[in-house]
Amino acid sequence: MSDTLVQIGGAPPAARGPRLPEWARKSRTHFESLNRLKRGLRGHGLHTVCEEARCPNIHECFHRGAATFMILGERCTRGCGFCSVQKLNPRKHETQLDANEPGNVARMARQMQLRYVVITSVNRDDLDDGGSRHFAETVREVRRALPEARVEVLTPDFRGDLDAVARVIDAGPHVFNHNMETVPRLYARVRPQADYRQSLAVLKFARGYGAAEMLTKSGFMVGLGETAPEVRTLLEDLRAAGTDVATVGQYLQPTRRNLPVVEYVEPRQFDAYRDYGLGLGFRMVFSGPLVRSSYMADLVREEASQRC
């Protein structure tokens, strides 16, 4: 097989891209626990990325006691091509942060008896601190409410403001995650308001600033038109930044307005990326069609426990 990833169907991608292959599908299970949790979330006016991003692993993760909360509002000041979160226009929309949000996230996480809580946010480039104080407060509230749980933060790049990164780390997350999302050649299309080197700098700073027992983590999607050598270079760059854990998953088009899937990467290619990453020295590499940022987060938790 050539180094270039196989494009299914061979023809240029249609508006909706190639057909979803069997290996990228997931059976729906655990409906009961999922519906119970959804009712609880609505009651607190909270949102999980698991739902917003239509994550294919939502049933499994909720059932396992892991969930990802999205804070700093429902709208984002950026417009990444792969993301279905609505755009925030500060002239038109409410920009005030909900002061009760940190406490509500903590209460809901406790009610859900979560063992692993992921806190992420939209980008808030309109705020002086990028929302980092609110982010840090949410981490502190969750850690107070659920001292046994592990907390992972999946942060924006805070426009490269390392004081903001430090503020979040000072709140004591067990895992600091910042996603690269794609290879640098595709940034202009996939992540136009972000900068590849800036994101690497955030991860490198986090590794140096955080305590040794805090893991750093990053993830990206494949199927957006990248090549295998580009993916290997991205993994090398992440390792050079000291990143401990990498996640590699198939991009799935969340709505028809988002970028089309260029290709469905075959499972053996995901295995090859995992093996390559492990060879580079990552502590863990999760690589597979349905892998998402927080997939199998409880395994990361176990690893983190051994280091704490």
Ligand code: SF4
């Ligand atoms: S910054 Fe995050 S939330 Fe905002 S559009 Fe991009 S991926 Fe979506």
